[in-house]
Amino acid sequence: MLQKPRGTRDFLPDEMEARRHVEGKLRDVARCYGYREVCTPEFEDLELFTMRSGEGIIEEMYVFEDKGGRKLALRPEITAAVIRMYINEAKVAPKPLRWCYFADCFRYERPQKGRYRQFWQFGVELIGADTAAADAETIMLASDMLNATGVTYELKVGHLSFMKNLVKDLEPAMQRRVRAHLDKKDYEGLNATLESLNRMDLADSLTALVNTRDLVEAFEIAGAIPEKERFEQTIGSLDAAGVKYSLNFGIARGLDYYTGMVFEGFAENLGAENQILGGGTYRLAHLFGGDDVASCGFAIGFDRVMVALGDILPAVVPVVGLVCTSEGRTRALVVAKALRDAGIRTEMDLMGRGLGAQLAHASKTANFAIVIGQREAESGQVTIKNLSTAEQKTVDLAAAIAEVRAFGPR
RNA sequence: GCCGGGGUGGGGUAGUUGGUCAUCCUAGAGGAUUGUGGAUCCUCCGACCCGGGUUCGAAUCUCGGCCCCGGCCCCA
DSSP: OOOOOTTOOOOOHHHHHHHHHHHHHHHHHHHHTTOEEOOOOSEEEHHHHHHHHOGGGGGGSOEEEOTTOOEEEEOSOSHHHHHHHHHHHOTTSOSOEEEEEEEEEEOOOOOBTTBOSEEEEEEEEEESOOSHHHHHHHHHHHHHHHHHHTOOEEEEEEEHHHHHHHTTTSOHHHHHHHHHHHHTTOHHHHHHHHHHTTOTHHHHHHHHHHHOOOHHHHHHHHOOOTTHHHHHHHHHHHHHHTOOOEEOTTOOOSOTTEEEEEEEEEESSOOSOOEEEEEEEEEOGGGGTSOOOEEEEEEEEHHHHHHHHOOOOOOOOOEEEEEEOTTTHHHHHHHHHHHHHTTOEEEEOOSOOOHHHHHHHHHHHOSEEEEEOHHHHHHSOEEEEETTTOOEEEEOHHHHHHHHHTOSOO
16 A cells, blocks of 8 residues: 655644644734734755755755756745745835735654654844844744643743854864753763863853853853844843743854754644744845845744644534435425525435434434425424433424524534 | 654553463444433454564564653753
8 A cells, every 4th residue: 555755744633723723823923913924935956955054954855856957945944935936926024014924834854752854933134123122033933833832831031142252262163062061961062072172261151151041141241242232122021921931052053054042842742843933133135145134033843733732622613414305305405505504514415325324324424314304395494412411393494594603613 | 863662453451491273441333222321232344563583383482673751862
């Protein structure tokens, strides 16, 4: 039997309902903040991604050549494409731009819990606002979105300048290495690296920095940071807004294009892949030939959120199984149309089953049975049966519709 | 790419000193029951992940591959 490609998933109706439900929550919050949805191509020029992240990422992407010999790649993330679109289409739009997206991405990686080769991200990009207020709004939005899903998580906020300031005298390659050690809390590796550089004097302050959760202390450790005032304002806004977070100056993010504030979210009850959100301020547009616009954004790992949420009870919406005899079928079609026009999910027999069998099927798939036989066809009324209580009565169509509509959790 | 554990009808399962027609539950279709469901009974449908090897004979042993689950690496 043909199998689906490795790292991909099929979603049955129950699961799709749950996913759409959570996606809708995220979208609602983003909309309330003024973020409007955009959509970019599923695949782009390979160059878009290599310019952003280096040639090394080719190994982790789905890369192919089309019939015109173009080098293309399935998008491994969306931010680069959004910024490309901004440069192509919206450079002169009034700032700031508030955009969001919900889209699938592709990475050629080893699948494991919460990691798939096709996965969905819900992301947000705030373009053209280079202020503490912009940074704070982005984090607040992230917090509200995760809260809306109901996932249990921890939000960590940091700033790259603290660590950069401590290691600014090192070679860029060594800076990156030190940051990598700290990101992984690999203190042995850190010491080995510092020792080889003869810079053991940095060890204490670096470890103190990644361990402190206090802003004042962080400034004392890191020294003069140009963005001190802005970050203080950002944090002040978060506190004023009641955002729950912890400070963490060990966040390095993988990429060089992040410029200042960075933040990450981690879910509980996930395996090794427990990061569900990542973002920060960045400058990317100049790489693609645009102005050097400041941006701030984040992406939520939608599939991981779904894994962390576990089983979600499907929404309770009434379903009507329309049961009819052959004499009642013409009238039943009219009734079905009326129910559907009223927005009620209505299913009719397609198997040529008898009344009893139709009812048996309805009992598995519906909350109400509406029976149309010869008697109902002649009287114009309908017989409605509540399939969980077995109560049955014959009433006008309008009354039946009202009863179905009244169904729901109390 | 690396390490460990797995793969039997749609779902869940039994089945190794290799040996009749591969077990059971559930789901699905039909019937007993052509104006009232969930019970019961009967019938039907439907599987040993793929390929090579050993063997008279492989779900079972062996090798390779594919896929799944966890972890490592990586994580834009």
